Amino acid sequence: MNLIIITAFVRTLGQSMPYLSILTHEEPWVNDVHTRLFSIFIYLFLGGCVIHRYFLEKMNGHKSGVVWFTGLPGSGKTTLAIEVEKRLLQEGIRCTIIDGDRLRKRLNHDLGFTETDRMENLRRAAVISLMFIEAGVLVLAPLISPFDSSRAIIKQHFNSEDFTELYVKCSLEVCERRDPKGMYRLAREGTLLNFTGVSAPYEAPSQPDIVVDTENFSLEYCVDFLTDYVLSNYKIETQKENDL
Numbered sequence: 001m002n003l004i005i006i007t008a009f010v011r012t013l014g015q016s017m018p019y020l021s022i023l024t025h026e027e028p029w030v031n032d033v034h035t036r037l038f039s040i041f042i043y044l045f046l047g048g049c050v051i052h053r054y055f056l057e058k059m060n061g062h063k064s065g066v067v068w069f070t071g072l073p074g075s076g077k078t079t080l081a082i083e084v085e086k087r088l089l090q091e092g093i094r095c096t097i098i099d100g101d102r103l104r105k106r107l108n109h110d111l112g113f114t115e116t117d118r119m120e121n122l123r124r125a126a127v128i129s130l131m132f133i134e135a136g137v138l139v140l141a142p143l144i145s146p147f148d149s150s151r152a153i154i155k156q157h158f159n160s161e162d163f164t165e166l167y168v169k170c171s172l173e174v175c176e177r178r179d180p181k182g183m184y185r186l187a188r189e190g191t192l193l194n195f196t197g198v199s200a201p202y203e204a205p206s207q208p209d210i211v212v213d214t215e216n217f218s219l220e221y222c223v224d225f226l227t228d229y230v231l232s233n234y235k236i237e238t239q240k241e242n243d244l
C-alpha cells in the first residue's frame with residue numbers, strides 16, 4: 001500500500017515538473033515563495049487536471065474559452081471568424097475555428113438540418129470546443145445555431161466565464177442579397193429544403209454578450225471591433241505590461 005502511494009506521489013511530481021520549473025523560473029507572477037509553495041501544493045493535492053488549464057493559460061498569456069457566433073447564413077460568421085483568427089494569431093493568442101460547414105463535412109456528415117439534427121450538430125461542436133478550452137485554446141465557433149432553446153442548452157456545457165455569445169447581426173434581406181454560396185436562390189427555388197431564414201426559422205438572441213452588425217459596418221470595422229473585444233476579455237496582462 002505504501003509503495004503504491006509513494007509511486008503515485010513520485011509520478012505526480014514527475015508529471016508536474018514542467019509546471020514546477022515554470023513556477024521557479026522567470027515568472028514574475030510567482031516570484032514570492034508563498035505563491036510557489038501554494039501552487040505546488042495545489043498541483044500535488046488537487047491533481048493535474050484542475051491546475052493544468054490554469055498553467056496553460058499563464059503560459060499562453062491568455063484565457064481559453066469559446067466565442068459562439070450565431071447568425072443567418074450569409075451574415076458574415078465565417079468571414080469574420082477567419083479574419084479575427086488571423087489577427088489573434090498575430091497577437092500571440094492560441095485560437096482555432098470550429099466552423100459548422102466544415103464540421104458537417106467531416107465529423108457530422110450523418111446529420112441534416114432538422115431541429116434534432118441541428119441540436120446534435122451543435123452539441124458535438126460544444127464538446128469539441130470544450131476539449132480545446134481544456135487545452136488552453138480560444139475557440140471561435142461560427143455556427144448558425146438558430147434556436148433559443150438549443151443555444152441555451154449549448155451554454156450549459158460551459159462555465160459562464162468561458163462562454164461568449166456573439167450575434168452576427170444582418171437582416172435576411174441583406175444576407176439574401178449577398179448569398180455567398182447561392183443557397184438562398186436554391187432555397188427560394190425549392191431545391192434546398194429546411195433552409196434557415198427561408199423555410200426554417202432563425203430566432204435572433206435576445207441578450208447576446210456582444211453584437212457585431214455586419215449590415216451597417218464594414219468588414220474591417222467589424223474585425224477590429226471583435227478583435228479588440230476578444231483581446232480585452234481574454235488576454236492576461238502580465239506584470240511587465242502593467243508596469244509600463
Ligand SMILES: Nc1ncnc2c1ncn2[C@@H]1O[C@H](COP(=O)(O)OS(=O)(=O)O)[C@@H](OP(=O)(O)O)[C@H]1O
Pocket residue numbers: 072073074077078099100101104113117118119121122142143144145146181183192193194195196200
Ligand atoms: N438547410 C440548410 N439550412 C442552413 N444551412 C445549410 C442548409 N443546408 C446547407 N447549409 C450549409 O450549412 C451551413 C450551416 O451549418 P451549421 O452547422 O452552422 O448549422 S446549424 O447551426 O446546425 O443550424 C451553412 O453555412 P453558413 O452559410 O456558413 O452559415 C450552409 O452553408
Ligand SMILES: Nc1ncnc2c1ncn2[C@@H]1O[C@H](COP(=O)(O)OP(=O)(O)O)[C@@H](O)[C@H]1O
Pocket residue numbers: 071072073074075076077078079080142178180213214215217218219220222
Ligand atoms: N461587415 C461584414 N462582415 C462580414 N462579412 C461581410 C461584411 N460585409 C460584407 N460581408 C460579406 O458577406 C459575406 C458573408 O459570407 P459568410 O462569411 O460565408 O457568411 P456566413 O458564414 O454567416 O454564412 C461574405 O461575402 C463577406 O465578404
